[in-house]
Amino acid sequence: MTNLLFLVGSLRQGSLNQRLANVARAELPEGYQATGFDLGSLPLYNSDFDGENSPESVVAFRAALHAADGVFIFSPEYNYGIPGVVKNAIDWASRPMMPRHAMVGKPMNVIVSTMSPTNGIRALNDIKRTWAAVGGVPVNTFDFVLQSAQTRFVEVDGVETLDVPALNGLRMAINHLDRIINSGAPAVALANWDAFIASLK
Numbered sequence: 558m559t560n561l562l563f564l565v566g567s568l569r570q571g572s573l574n575q576r577l578a579n580v581a582r583a584e585l586p587e588g589y590q591a592t593g594f595d596l597g598s599l600p601l602y603n604s605d606f607d608g609e610n611s612p613e614s615v616v617a618f619r620a621a622l623h624a625a626d627g628v629f630i631f632s633p634e635y636n637y638g639i640p641g642v643v644k645n646a647i648d649w650a651s652r653p654m655m656p657r658h659a660m661v662g663k664p665m666n667v668i669v670s671t672m673s674p675t676n677g678i679r680a681l682n683d684i685k686r687t688w689a690a691v692g693g694v695p696v697n698t699f700d701f702v703l704q705s706a707q708t709r710f711v712e713v714d715g716v717e718t719l720d721v722p723a724l725n726g727l728r729m730a731i732n733h734l735d736r737i738i739n740s741g742a743p744a745v746a747l748a749n750w751d752a753f754i755a756s757l758k
Contacts, residue, residue, distance in 0.1 A: 558590055564629070600612055627738045658692070661691075
């Protein structure tokens, strides 16, 4: 069974991004399962607690990342950029840096869901850029931003899903993440990271 860790970058109950994550969970292909983690349980990053003194929620988050075959982030865009809760999670996950933190070689895709008819791509790019910068393996293309998201949800047989164009975009994003997970890219990223760490000794 392939395990995806679902992370929602909005803490609001019933947020558009939580609703989108629920739809994505139902659209996962056979052989996949999703687990979640509440990013709101993480304290603000403090380097005094990088190692043995890490809070229990941080230890649990890192363990969830290690156990996941891939990560799927559902995030809003705040003030034309990455939400603080998402950046905070990445900061915790990327420490301690050596020998390998929990994000090294970890495949990831992200969908930004926004009420705006035009915005969203900035946060998506920020998240992918930061994930790659610390050794993770984001899906490079193609990006999917769910704009005017409040109008894109529909009910089919009493179950919430997305309108057809949006659902096709979601399925594409899932398939892209599946291909990255099953490619050689994670192993290459791990090997490159290990070579970099060895060069520091």
